[in-house]
Amino acid sequence: MLVDTHAHLYSDQFDADRPAMMQRTFAAGVDRIYLPNVDSRTIGGMLQLEAEYPGHCFPMMGLHPCSVVADYETELKIVEDWLAKRKFCAIGEIGIDLYWDKTFFEQQKIAFSRQMDWAQALKIPIVIHARESTKEILEIVRKKKEYTQGGIFHCFGGGVDRAKEIIDLGFYLGIGGVLTYKKSGLDQVMKEIPLEHLVLETDAPYLSPTPHRGKRNESAYIALVAKKLAEIKEISVEEVARVTTLNAKKIFEK
Secondary structure, three states: OEEEOOEOOOOHHHOOOHHHHHHHHHHOOEEEEEEOOOOOOOHHHHHHHHHHOOOOEEEOEOOOHHHOOOOHHHHHHHHHHHHHHOOOOOEEEEEEEOOOOOOOHHHHHHHHHHHHHHHHHHOOOEEEEEEOOHHHHHHHHHHOOOOOOOEEEOOOOOOHHHHHHHHHOOEEEEEOHHHHOOOOOHHHHHOOOOHHHEEEOOOEOOOOOOOOOOOOOOHHHHHHHHHHHHHHHOOOHHHHHHHHHHHHHHHHOO
């Protein structure tokens, strides 16, 4: 069994063929898919997927850093209200994004910190988006000495020292399609990081693994990430699936 710990399967990119895409996912051995929220616009589609595929699709709740704009307090209140209504497997995806726009950097820090506090209060993990901002995020995480719930650094692409730094803070590394890119260098990093600290993800519909790079990603393609990781570690795909699935259960099924 494989677990996709991060996929936006509610995206409108799947509207034309979502049932067929889900069947391909299950046929590829992917049994569980964890759905990170983006903002208030994505909640309905995410919860619909949960209803249509119970026991397979698991929603998170959170405000994506790219959706932290002028009215972010309104969006955060919606997240807070949903967290009070029902249980979610995690708060995510949350964090800081300094790649696209730095206009609301201070607001992103506030939103990230507050959502970390909610996760601690609810005893659930967080899933972190850290694009061009790992240093800034780690500074906030280190200050949150009371935070004990752990979680995932989504779409990890850093070096060995950064990986160990994140692991030492109690987080797992989310590994996806970038691992299959020839020039990413992530394959060399993964040689140094024990499998016990890794989980698999697609970030579908984004970041498709080779040979689908540049096309729409989907959860079935996580098998390609598992295969590449098995080659790097010189172990079986079954062992990669076993350990990364166990890791996902440790994170989300506390």
